[in-house]
Amino acid sequence: xxxxxxxxxxxxxxxFSVGGGYAILPFLMDMADRSDGWLTRELIGNMLAVAQxxxxxxxxxxxxxxxxxxxxxxxxxxxxxxxxxxxxxxxxIVARTLxxxxxxxxxxxxxxxxxxxxxxxxxxAAFGAIKLSIWNSSAAKWFNFIRWKExxxxxxxxxxxxxFRKHPVVYIAAAGxxxxxxxx
Numbered sequence: 139x140x141x142x143x144x145x146x147x148x149x150x151x152x153x154f155s156v157g158g159g160y161a162i163l164p165f166l167m168d169m170a171d172r173s174d175g176w177l178t179r180e181l182i183g184n185m186l187a188v189a190q191x192x193x194x195x196x197x198x199x200x201x202x203x204x205x206x207x208x209x210x211x212x213x214x215x216x217x218x219x220x221x222x223x224x225x226x227x228x229x230x231i232v233a234r235t236l237x238x239x240x241x242x243x244x245x246x247x248x249x250x251x252x253x254x255x256x257x258x259x260x261x262x263a264a265f266g267a268i269k270l271s272i273w274n275s276s277a278a279k280w281f282n283f284i285r286w287k288e289x290x291x292x293x294x295x296x297x298x299x300x301x302f303r304k305h306p307v308v309y310i311a312a313a314g315x316x317x318x319x320x321x322x
Contacts, residue, residue: 140209141216148201148220153228155221157256159189159196160263162221166200167266176208183270191310197221268292287320 147169155161163182170177182200185207189199198218205217239245272289274282295309316322 141212144205144209144213144217145220148205148217149224151201152197152221153224155197155259156252157259157263159198159200160267161256161259162197162200163263163266164259166204169204177204179270181207183267186267186270191314195222287322291316291320291322 151162151165155165163186166177166182166185167179170179170182185200185203186196189196189203192199198221201221202214202218205213205215207213209216236245271292272285274285291313295313298304299309
């Protein structure tokens with residue numbers, strides 16, 4: 139039953155998470171909200187950090203990590219396969235169709251509508267990742283609702299990435315070292 143649960147959920151996520159790997163985050167947050175405690179928003183934040191530092195697509199890494207958390211190694215395989223399967227099927231169909239209708243106004247309008255939807259999903263995912271990184275929902279005082287060290291690190295890394303555009307491995311390694319040094 140656990141594997142069927144993962145198959146159904148991650149196939150659906152793969153089918154509707156338009157915009158790339160980060161678009162899976164709102165779906166995982168919803169899954170965490172509906173879970174009986176095996177998946178939490180905090181765990182998703184940790185999974186995101188691991189998935190970003192691993193080779194491969196973020197969405198597949200997140201799916202595999204979630205599947206592993208829920209149903210060990212078979213769960214990781216089922217979730218990763220299920221999240222990728224809709225894309226593979228759709229790409230084969232779209233590639234065939236686009237060859238025949240690549241100049242169609244309908245196809246051009248379809249893609250024009252998908253671009254802002256994908257941007258919206260990615261923006262929601264980015265906001266969710268920021269919130270997971272710096273928001274402390276268990277704080278009693280308003281000043282403590284923000285994890286200030288993490289917020290400062292986020293701002294510094296955002297600036298460095300926009301300004302210098304080094305390879306992502308540089309930022310991942312630096313963030314890991316900084317986390318150890320600051321004992322986050």
